[in-house]
Amino acid sequence: MTATEAAGAVPAYAPRLPGGHLPWLGPVRAFGRDPVGLLSAARERVGNAFRFPLLGQEVHFACGPRAHAAFFGADETVLSAREAYRFMTPVLGQGVAYDAEPTEMEQQIGHLLPALGSRRLEAHARVMEEESEAHVARWADAGEIDLLAELNRLTVSIAARCLVGDGFHRRMGPQLATLYRDLESGIRLAGVLSPKAPLPAFRRRDRARAAIASAIAEVIAERRAAPGRATGHQDVLATLLQASDDRGKRLPDETVTGILLTMIFAGQHTSAVLATWTGLLLLRHPRHLDAVTAEQFGVLGAQGHVTPQALHRMDLLERCVREAERLHPPLTVLMRKALRDLTLDGHAVKAGSLVMVSPAVAHRMPDVFREPDRFDPSRYLPPRCEHRPPYSLIGFGGGKRRCVGLAFAYQQVKTVWSVLLRRVELTSTGGEPRPDYSTFVAAPALPRSVRYRKLPPETGNTTRDP
Ligand code: HEM
Structure with a gap:
């Protein structure tokens, strides 16, 4: 409770950004192009909370650990993720995730948890390592690659195998990466307004979803028909096929x-x-790249296998990934719809408003992270531990809705880099790319190519001198 609330005073609305000539549309073009730039600049001008119109909606933006605690801690009946993210239904499907009743979505996530627990992460680590090794093995001895394109292909293979299984991965082959791209390109601002608009991107999205869904359905049918047949790695699908609802009925x-x-x-x-981002930041900071490479050879040597226990010992790599999460959180804006009037961190918020927080803006607050623009993995070491205060680092959300895939994602990113750092020497081809904030997931803009040279198999970090 703030001092205003404690004194019984009615909280005021946050200041409103000037609407310009478009009071209904608001700064829709600038927001679509670069929401982070717009929100950061406004925060510097007017402070941690402000309002603006956007496509006929009132947006309330809030920044800082206290506001984040209120945002992530609010009940779904007050600040609704479901109502804010409904525009994803054409991608995710009807009756699941944000299209399901909140209690149902909770149950659906509950069914997933065993598949993401620590015992199963061990099996996933093997797949992550196998796929990373196989991916690098397909490269020529030296060359130049678009790092994001390569890592996208690699994580598609890992996701296909860990989630739906080896058979699905084999069946779909390389077309899966293209289908995922089409699916994702269907999430754009126009989709928030009108998910069914007759846009080419939406038609591609719908075709991609149908193709992936029908391939998954075939795998499900095969598994249901032969329930005892071994499927290789214990994938997430296996867990979901064993799950039942509270009346004992299978999903x-x-x-x-x-x-x-x-x-x-x-x-x-x-x-x-x-x-x-982890790789690009390391390439921009050769001292850290050398140290993190030395850590890899120290923990695993050239031939050791990646296990959750080994990953646990890769403390510097973990802190470098965390710095990438802080400086370039993939999800830059998180939203809720206010279902009733409320007070958020001392400001009144009208029912019907879209409430936003931004990991990308919050992670650059100098009173939370010292010298926030600096890549500095040591900020997470004692006594600084700048990630420890609750709701300071929010790249994976927070509270009840914190990302359920956090451990899986960290394990995946660390495994991929553990393999890459021990198999290839990387060099940057230019400056650090800027994030492209116009897309739903903020990837580095082009050019993002890096040069690599494969290391001889017997290498024990002899090519680098930390
Ligand atoms: C770098 C990778 C990832 C990032 C940055 C990320 C980020 C996030 C964030 C910020 C949220 C909270 C959204 C909000 O509060 O509005 C979230 C939720 C969620 N994430 Fe992730 N995530 C990642 C990987 C994963 C993975 C690998 C999975 C599944 C295997 C996953 C599944 C989910 C689910 C199901 C939710 C919804 C949880 C809920 O609403 O209760 N995520 N993620």
Whole structure:
């Protein structure tokens, strides 16, 4: 409770940004192009809370750990994620995720949890390592690559195998990466307004969803027909096929398909983007790149296998990934719809407003992170531990709705880099790319190519001198 509330005074609305000539549309073009730039600049001008119109909606933006605690802690009946993210239904499917009743979505996520727990992460680590090794093995001895494109292909393979299984991965082959891209390109500002508009991107989105869903449905049908048959790695689908609802009924196939699509959608491109930023930041900071490479050879040598225990010992790599999460969070804006009038961190918010927080803006607050624009993995070491204060680092959300795939994503990014750092020497081809904030997941803009040279198999970090 703030001092204003304690004194019984009615909280005021946050200041309103000038609407310009478009009081209904608001700064829609600038927001679509660069929401983070717009929100950061406004925060510097007017402070941590402000309002603005956007496509006929009142937006209330709030920034800072206290506001985040209120945002993530609010009940769904007050600040609704479901109402804010409904525009994703054409991608995720009807009756799942944000299209399901909140209690149902909770149950759907509950079915997933065993598949993401620590015992299962061990099996996932093997797949992540196998896929990373196989991916690098296909490269020529030296060359130049678009890092994001490569890591996207790699994380598509990992997601396909870990979530839906080896058979699905083999069946779909390389077309899966293209289908995912089409699916994701269907999430854009126009989709928030009118998800069914006759846009070419939406037609591609719908075709991609239908193709992936039908391939998943075929795998489900095969598994249901031969329940005892070994499927290789214990994938997430296996867990969902064993799950039942509170009346003991098995989950309908469309729900299983929808949950898998939700996970693929939530976790694949986001992980590829986080992994890409991790690499690009390391390349910009050779001292850290050398140290993190030395850590890899120290923990695993050239031939050791990646296990959750080994990953646990890669403390510097973990802190570098965390710095990438802080400086370039893949999801830059998180939203809720206010279902009734409320007070958020001392400001009144009208029912019907869209309430926003932004990891990308919040992670650059100098009173939360010292010298926030600096890549500095040591900020997470004692005594600084700048990620410890609740709701300071929010790249994976917070509270009840914190990302359920956090451990999986960190494990994946660390495994990919553990393999890459021990198999290839990387060099940057230019400056650090800027984030492209116009897309739903903020990837580095082009050019983002890096040069690599494969290391001889017997290498024990002899080519680098930390
Ligand atoms: C780098 C990778 C990832 C990032 C940056 C990320 C980020 C996030 C964020 C910020 C939220 C909270 C959204 C909000 O509060 O509005 C979230 C929720 C969620 N994430 Fe992730 N995520 C990642 C990977 C994954 C993976 C790998 C999975 C699944 C395997 C996953 C599944 C989910 C699900 C199901 C939710 C919804 C949770 C709920 O509402 O209760 N995510 N994620």
